[in-house]
Amino acid sequence: MTIVDIASDLGRIVHPDYPEWDAARGTFNLLIDQRPEAIAFPADDREVATVIAYARRRGLRIAAQATGHNPGPLGSLAGTLILNTSALTGVSIDADARRVRVGAATKWEKVTPRLSELGLAGLHGSSPDVGIVGYSLGGGIGWLARKYGMQANAVTAIELVTAEGHLIRTDPAHEPELFWALRGGGGNFGIVTAIEFAVHPVRELYSGAMFFPIERTSEILHAWTDLLPALPEEITTWATILHFPPLPSVPEMFRGRSFIIVMAAFLGTEPDGRELLRPLRLLGPEMDTFATQPPAALSELAMDPPDPLPYWTTTALIDEMPSAAIENVARIAGPGSPLTMVQFRHMGGALARHEPGAGARATLPGHIAVFGLGVVPEAAAKPAVLAELEALSAVFAPHRVGDYLNFVEEPADGSAFFDTDTWNRLRRVKALYDPDDLFRGNHHIPPA
Ligand SMILES: Cc1cc2nc3c(=O)[nH]c(=O)nc-3n(C[C@H](O)[C@H](O)[C@H](O)COP(=O)(O)OP(=O)(O)OC[C@H]3O[C@@H](n4cnc5c(N)ncnc54)[C@H](O)[C@@H]3O)c2cc1C
Known part of the structure; x- marks a missing residue:
């Protein structure tokens, strides 16, 4: 993208009438139509300070943005300048x-x-x-x-x-x-x-994923929740319902298929990791990718999408996932669901301990973090996706003990x-x- 210089002391800045505007205001969520007053791309600390002074002079507020992975909470950007940090590398x-x-x-x-x-x-x-x-x-x-x-x-x-x-x-x-x-x-x-x-x-890391057919969601979620109390802090497991889209970019073995997947990262040896996960492996996964891995493998373990998508989400921190909730999840997110992903992350351990010197976000409540996401490839898909996200949210309402700020992708009351x-x-x-x-x-x- 060519960015236009409008003032040497201000660095690069793009306004709505510039040809670069649409590329500059894009974010990771293609459903968010960001319309700020301008977008500045300062190249160093000095230019950041100049942009701040410029915004103040014009009565604009400033929103920092790096990758645009969570633009939703900002809501309307009327009267706001986005300060894009993408030139502040190193x-x-x-x-x-x-x-x-x-x-x-x-x-x-x-x-x-x-x-x-x-x-x-x-x-x-x-x-x-x-x-x-x-x-x-x-x-x-x-x-x-x-x-x-x-x-x-x-x-x-x-x-x-x-x-x-x-x-x-x-x-x-x-x-x-x-x-x-x-x-x-x-x-x-x-x-x-x-x-x-x-x-x-990280001296030893045993990590990977077990893939089960989506029809086994209820059985696997029961087994996963039953296993959690026995797991030490060295292991983190996530259970993810994933409906892979039928796109050429998705590897053939997953393309258009749906799974309930248990992923885990264990800071320990393979024999110890295998023992901890034995109850799940005994259920006979269709695919099992667990192995001793270098730490970088954790970057790809969750198989998050690399490119921007149009989507809506819901999230909750919950204290328990009883049997009735599991059955409802299996019904809402099971075969044929319009949702793309429902993920359950095991929390607790150090997340629940207030260490001396911690910041404002010292701990997070809850035993499990839930995150649901529905891709909306066209407007006609929106009502079904929103209805199922709402249904999911209702399932967890009685068990909700809070929300995690980074997972909330719409405007919310910060308190x-x-x-x-x-x-x-x-x-x-x-x-x-x-x-x-x-x-x-x-x-x-x-x-x-
Ligand atoms: C695909 C995906 C996977 C994710 N996985 C996880 C996960 O596993 N765990 C987790 O905790 N979160 C996760 N998140 C949430 C993520 O942590 C938040 O969306 C986070 O805010 C993204 O930061 P960003 O800079 O990439 O996004 P941006 O949208 O660019 O920034 C988000 C916010 O960060 C602040 N900010 C960014 N840069 C600056 C700056 N230089 N100065 C001041 N404020 C700044 C601003 O408040 C801004 O509104 C995920 C999000 C996505 C989309």
Whole structure:
């Protein structure tokens, strides 16, 4: 894409009447029709500060965006300038210190393979295409979360440009209140230009997936939920109902087929991993990809789509999945369902422990995180997809203990993600650093 220079001190910026406009405003969700006032692509910290000053002069609010993987919560972008961070690149890895520093543009795919070669892993999630900054500011739950917690709490320093245009470094010793708020409070406090975080050695990893025919959804979900209480923190399992679309880009063995899949990542040896998963393997999966793998294999384990899609979602954190709920899920998401995916992630372990020094998103409630997604390839498919997402949400309503901010893809009341003390503290930090509410983050935190 050619971006037009409109002012040398402002960097590159695109307006609605520019030919680049439609490409610039696109996001990962093709159903989101973003219409901000302008989109700026600053190339460095100084240009970020200039864009902030420009927006203030014109009475615009600012939304940071890296990959556009979660644009829905922003809602209408009238009166808003998007500050796209895609030019703020850079990755450096200190293997001895087990520390990584990345620019705000960086996706996990730029870091995970390099770490893997060093026998290290970051706390990335299911998709290598997601931006590290956005993921980290909202929490970040992935394959190693039960053992090591959320990525937000692996963050060791954050650099950002404030509403006043100052570049500041936040860490436990510098601007500690802001450092606390950023780790869970999202993009509400400034434009993050770089982030530093700790990574973990991975000596042994046994991971893979067992594929069962979709008709066995109820049986497999019962077996999976029965197994969870016996699993140590070293293993994280997800059960996923997946209807693969009949597209040429999908590998032939999956194309147009539907499965209930149990995936797992175990930080341990193959014999121990096999023993932990024995009850599931005894059920006779149609395909079984488990093996000792390098850490980079976790990037692809969930088989997330690499390209933008038109879709709607629903999500919940639940405390239990009783038999009746399983039967309803099997009915709603089973053979012939208009939904594309329903995923259940085993939570708990480190996700439930409040470690000293944690950020605003210190823990997440719930035993299981549910995430449902329906692709809407054409307008006619929308009513059926929305009806089934609503039905799914109703199944989990009696068991819902909260919501996870990064998984909520529509505008929501930010206070719902935090307890009252945390929410009030976040609002006080917002009032200190952004009293005019210049920054629109996912999800919005108004100043106290
Ligand atoms: C396919 C897919 C898989 C996913 N898997 C997981 C998963 O396994 N685990 C998980 O926890 N989440 C997951 N997510 C959710 C993901 O973590 C959030 O959507 C996250 O917000 C994406 O960040 P981004 O920068 O890529 O997206 P963007 O839409 O570019 O940004 C999202 C938000 O991040 C903030 N932000 C981004 N950059 C900056 C910046 N430089 N300064 C200030 N604020 C900033 C802003 O508030 C912005 O609105 C997934 C999402 C998708 C689409």
